[in-house]
Amino acid sequence: xxxxxxxxxxxxxxxxxxxxxxxxxxxxxxxxxxxxxxxxxxxxxxxxxxxxxxxxxxxxxxxxxxxxxxxxxxxxxxxxxxxxxxxxxxxxxxxxxxxxxxxxxxxxxxxxxxxxxxxxxxxxxxxxxxxxxxxxxxxxxxxxxxxxxxxxxxxxxxxxxxxxxxxxxxxxxxxxxxxxxxxxxxxxxxxxxxxxxxxxxxxx
Amino acid sequence: xxxxxxxxxxxxxxxxxxxxxxxxxxxxxxxxxxxxxxxxxxxxxxxxxxxxxxxxxxxxxxxxxxxxxxxxxxxxxxxxxxxxxxxxxxxxxxxxxxxxxxxxxxxxxxxxxxxxxxxxxxxxxxxxxxxxxxxxxxxxxxxxxxxxxxxxxxxxxxxxxxxxxxxxxxxxxxxxxxxxxxxxxxxxxxxxxxxxxxxxxxxxxxxxxxxxxxxxxxxxxxxxxxxxxxxxxxxxxxxxxxxxxxxxxxxxxxxxxxxxxxxxxxxxxxxxxxxxxxxxxxxxxxxxxxxxxxxxxxxxxxxxxxxxxxxxxxxxxxxxxxxxxxxxxxxxxxxxxxxxxxxxxxxxxxxxxxxxxxxxxxxxxxxxxxxxxxxxxxxxxxxxxxxxxxxxxxxxxxxxxxxxxxxxxxxxxxxxxxxxxxxxxxxxxxxxxxxxxxxxxxxxxxxxxxxxxxxxxxxxxxxxxxxx
Ligand code: SF4
Numbered sequence: 001x002x003x004x005x006x007x008x009x010x011x012x013x014x015x016x017x018x019x020x021x022x023x024x025x026x027x028x029x030x031x032x033x034x035x036x037x038x039x040x041x042x043x044x045x046x047x048x049x050x051x052x053x054x055x056x057x058x059x060x061x062x063x064x065x066x067x068x069x070x071x072x073x074x075x076x077x078x079x080x081x082x083x084x085x086x087x088x089x090x091x092x093x094x095x096x097x098x099x100x101x102x103x104x105x106x107x108x109x110x111x112x113x114x115x116x117x118x119x120x121x122x123x124x125x126x127x128x129x130x131x132x133x134x135x136x137x138x139x140x141x142x143x144x145x146x147x148x149x150x151x152x153x154x155x156x157x158x159x160x161x162x163x164x165x166x167x168x169x170x171x172x173x174x175x176x177x178x179x180x181x182x183x184x185x186x187x188x189x190x191x192x193x194x195x196x197x198x199x200x201x202x203x204x
Numbered sequence: 205x206x207x208x209x210x211x212x213x214x215x216x217x218x219x220x221x222x223x224x225x226x227x228x229x230x231x232x233x234x235x236x237x238x239x240x241x242x243x244x245x246x247x248x249x250x251x252x253x254x255x256x257x258x259x260x261x262x263x264x265x266x267x268x269x270x271x272x273x274x275x276x277x278x279x280x281x282x283x284x285x286x287x288x289x290x291x292x293x294x295x296x297x298x299x300x301x302x303x304x305x306x307x308x309x310x311x312x313x314x315x316x317x318x319x320x321x322x323x324x325x326x327x328x329x330x331x332x333x334x335x336x337x338x339x340x341x342x343x344x345x346x347x348x349x350x351x352x353x354x355x356x357x358x359x360x361x362x363x364x365x366x367x368x369x370x371x372x373x374x375x376x377x378x379x380x381x382x383x384x385x386x387x388x389x390x391x392x393x394x395x396x397x398x399x400x401x402x403x404x405x406x407x408x409x410x411x412x413x414x415x416x417x418x419x420x421x422x423x424x425x426x427x428x429x430x431x432x433x434x435x436x437x438x439x440x441x442x443x444x445x446x447x448x449x450x451x452x453x454x455x456x457x458x459x460x461x462x463x464x465x466x467x468x469x470x471x472x473x474x475x476x477x478x479x480x481x482x483x484x485x486x487x488x489x490x491x492x493x494x495x496x497x498x499x500x501x502x503x504x505x506x507x508x509x510x511x512x513x514x515x516x517x518x519x520x521x522x523x524x525x526x527x528x529x530x531x532x533x534x535x536x537x538x539x540x541x542x543x544x545x546x547x548x549x550x551x552x553x554x555x556x557x558x559x560x561x562x563x564x565x566x567x568x569x570x571x572x573x574x575x576x577x578x579x580x581x582x583x584x585x586x587x588x589x590x591x592x593x594x595x596x597x598x599x600x601x602x603x604x605x606x607x608x609x610x611x612x613x614x615x616x617x618x619x620x621x622x623x624x625x626x627x628x629x630x631x632x633x634x635x636x637x638x639x640x641x642x643x644x645x646x647x648x649x650x651x652x653x654x655x656x657x658x659x660x661x662x663x664x665x666x667x668x669x670x671x672x
Contacts, residue, residue, distance in 0.1 A: 016526070017519035018398055018498055022635045027614040030238060031266060031283040047637050052623060076519055078399040081432060082635060083614075084334040086241060086350035104399060107434050108334055108348050115352035165366065167225045178352070179251070182360040185220050185227055189362055192219040192229055202455035202463065203231050203327065204257070 001117045003175035004147055007099055009071025011143040011155075012061045013132035019075060020082035021109055023048060025091040027083070039094030040087055066140025074131045074143070075102040079120075080109025089116045099145055101152060101162065103128055114168050117175060119147060122163040130154070147173060206473035208370055209439050210405045213345040213470070217328045219362060228365045232322060233357045234331035235261035235300065236313040237291040238616075241351035242332060242358060243298075251359045253298040258361060260322050261295050262303040263288055264312045265616045269579050269606035272306060281618055298358075311582020311608050314338040314552035318422060319584055321451025325440035325467040330357050335552050335632065336435075337428040341421035342448070343440030343470055345405070348429065368434045369479040371404040372472075375412040377486030382666040384562065385420030386554060386630070386649035388412060388484075389427040390492040394502040396482060401433035404480065407472060408438050412486040418447040419558035426553045427632050430499040439471035491665055493648040494634045495539060496527035501634075502647070503539060505664045511535035530636050531626075531644050539662050542646065545625040547576030547603065547657040548639070549650050551613040554630035555581025557588050559650040563630075564594045565672050566654035566665060567601040573660040576628075577604035577619075579611040603657065615640045628656035 029043040048060050056063045062070060073079075073092075079102040080088060089112040092100070098118050103125040105113075113120040123131075134155045135141060141155035145162075147169060152160045170176070182189075197204040207215075220227040239261070246253070253259065266287040268279055279285040288305055295302030303310040309320065314335050317323040325343035330336060332354040339346035349357070356363055373392060393400070406428050413421065421438050428436025438444075445464060448454045455463045490504035501524065503510070512524035512535065528535070533542065549555075549563050560580060578598045580586040586608050589595055595605040611619040613631040615638070621627045623642025630653050631638075634645040646662065655665040 015522065017523060020633075020635050022633070022638055026637055026641070027616050031281075031287050031616060033244075033286075034241065047641060052642060078402065078432065081398055081402075082334065082429075082633065084332060084336075084348040084350050085238075086352060089350070104402060106432065107402060108350060111353060112350035115350060165224070167222075167364075167366070178364060179249070179356050179359050181364060182227065182356060182362050185362070186360075188220050188227070189229070189360065193361075196216075196229065200463070200466070202453075202459050203324075 001175040001177055004117055004119050004172040006146050007071065008142055008144040010067065010069045010140055011072040011074055011135055012067045012070040013135040014073055014075040015132060017076040018078045018081055021080055021085050021088035022082055024088035025085065030085055030087050034090055040091040041094035044091040044095040064139065071096055072099045072101065072143050073097055074128055074135060075100055076128065077103050077125060079105050081106035084108040086112045089113050089118060093118060101128060114171065117172060119145065119172060121145065121152065123152065123160055127160050206476040208472040208476045208478060209343065209407055209437055209470055210345060210370055213326055213328065214367060225364050225366055227362050228328060230330050230357050230361050230363060231258065231327040232329045233259050234313050234317050235259060236333060237263045237266050237287050239332050239354060240287065240290045242354035243294040245355045246358055253300065253358045255361045256299040259300045261300050262310055262313050262316050263291050263305045265610045267305045267609040268617055269609050269611045269619055272607040284617055308583055311584060312552045312555060312610055314426065315555060315581035318342060319582055321448050321454035324454065325444060326470050334429045335426050337433060338422050338426040338552060340435050340437035341418065341425040342444050343437060345435055347435045369404045370407065371401050371480040371482065372407045372409055372478040374410040374483040375486045376410040377412060379412055379486055379489060382491055382651060382669055383489055384649045384651065385416055385423040387489055387492040389424045390502040390647065391484060391489045393427065393431045393499045395484060396431055398430060398498055398500045399432045401431040404433055406433045406436045408436060413438055417558055418443055419556040422556065423553055430632060440467050491649065491652050493539065493646050493652060493662060495533060496524060497530055497634055497636050498523060499634060499647065501527055505539055505662065507539055509533050509535050509537045540664065542662040543626065544574055544628045544656045544661055546621050546627040547572065547574055547653050548612040548627055548629040549653050550579035550581060550611055551631040552581060553632040554650050555579065555585065557585050560589050560594050563650035563654040564597040566651050566668055567657065568597050570601055570658050572602040572657035574657055576657055577606050579606045580608045583608050612639050614638060628653045
């Protein structure tokens with residue numbers, strides 16, 4: 001996995017709370033293999049991007065010229081709630097978005113972002129709201145994120161400290177792969193399994 | 205120290221404790237036909253499934269619910285056909301037991317887990333699906349994971365996890381006639397919100413849950429994720445043990461006695477502390493349904509569509525405004541005035557035999573005035589329902605009796621609600637586009653959905669229950 005250290009990119013404001021993963025990628029696109037260059041990118045926020053006739057909705061933020069190069073989303077509460085589909089993380093990543101700043105995330109989606117080397121940065125809603133307002137006031141402006149210092153610098157140069165758990169921070173900074181980290185513990189796993197299955201042989 | 209049900213299971217499964225993170229052992233993992241990303245990644249890294257016997261797989265999301273017997277070649281959609289083919293191929297390659305499309309035990313993953321006894325009290329169980337919370341109804345710690353973590357479980361049978369917090373939701377009292385587990389969980393989500401339990405494991409406690417049949421407990425735990433919870437759990441009791449006895453994967457003979465002794469020690473100790481507590485009065489819960497596009501936008505059937513302007517939270521107000529636009533509804537409209545175009549009964553929330561019985565008891569001798577279909581939660585449920593003659597009640601009412609699968613819940617198999625149509629659905633998500641692009645979903649219990657089928661509008665099922 002590619003390490004995540006710093007990122008400066010155009011940031012897009014998403015005012016709506018509870019953006020579920022069905023919105024991030026509609027279920028009907030999940031039956032596609034992710035084996036082309038574009039990956040899941042073309043289906044990101046598909047039904048928010050396009051109307052019933054496949055025409056772009058001009059009011060949708062990512063359809064507006066200054067935000068076509070968005071690399072960061074600043075969202076509201078409970079981003080990525082709902083379905084466990086990792087396709088939601090794939091779609092963002094394949095489209096070019098590798099960090100989401102929000103006051104809270106759906107648990108499973110949060111883990112999926114981490115697993116894909118994306119940064120889910122937790123920042124209080126009052127600060128997210130300020131950032132979103134600034135991004136709207138100056139469309140196409142950038143935000144800078146530094147994971148090591150856990151800081152976000154907004155378009156006006158003001159810096160905020162975001163939350164991320166120490167273990168996830170280390171994984172992202174080093175680009176560590178979880179399977180590798182688990183397999184380091186193989187002797188402990190085998191020992192555990194032995195005594196566990198002695199107690200509950202029907203589970204082996 | 206007094207411990208909760210969750211803490212007991214957690215501590216019995218910690219392989220390595222690093223303080224801020226634990227390596228958790230996963231007893232059992234369920235797979236469905238959407239698991240292909242995990243298998244692709246596994247193959248790319250040249251890894252094997254470490255414990256094939258601790259896996260069980262079923263085809264549910266992409267399978268057709270009509271003309272199933274015509275086999276794979278008859279699946280019209282090429283992408284869906286490829287998903288089902290990949291599912292069989294991956295299972296065969298890794299030696300995993302698979303209930304393929306035409307297997308007599310095929311069904312929705314969260315129905316077949318309990319039904320086969322694969323799900324048991326005290327175990328850790330994962331599945332690459334958010335509604336894995338369902339299995340907590342049997343007293344398991346069961347949680348949904350994404351494709352990368354699924355790959356880890358397949359390769360190692362373990363996951364690095366941070367310990368979630370605990371939330372006890374107590375509902376005491378007695379439920380009124382026509383009020384079901386679905387109404388209880390919708391009332392809970394309406395109260396605490398879709399993010400109300402984020403980061404927490406819910407334990408449902410109180411006389412209402414003790415009195416619920418296993419099917420209704422499964423419905424309640426199923427929708428824990430709609431309140432943002434990592435998992436939902438109900439302490440195992442005699443209802444649980446009776447449900448499990450004799451099922452395929454449950455221990456037999458002296459092992460059953462050993463298991464029973466271990467399971468009886470699982471319930472939370474008297475006085476065990478939870479990080480948070482919430483309570484509701486069971487007697488006050490009415491048949492409940494959603495009016496908006498989030499499961500928290502739910503109200504008792506006697507209520508009217510709320511005015512978003514009356515919401516103090518700005519985010520909730522904005523959500524409600526956009527929901528009413530999408531749903532084409534006006535504030536002040538009594539819920540019972542909402543016209544229904546389609547009825548869908550089934551899913552991992554409400555596709556079990558007791559759910560079908562509840563719907564059939566409302567429909568018996570009556571005609572549906574709108575189109576709709578019933579898709580049993582598993583092929584076993586389908587057989588059981590047919591043995592009781594339930595399918596005839598549905599068909600005589602004018603509803604289609606279909607094969608088992610996720611069907612119109614997420615509309616991945618081509619069973620969708622057409623744009624602009626309003627559906628009374630027993631599923632668990634009313635998100636925009638969930639049942640198809642532009643589809644408008646009202647979540648409700650099977651009995652309420654059956655009542656809406658009869659009248660063509662949202663109806664308090666209690667008015668149709670006289671003598672039933
Ligand atoms: S029935 Fe619906 S919620 Fe349940 S597993 Fe299938 S798609 Fe998911």
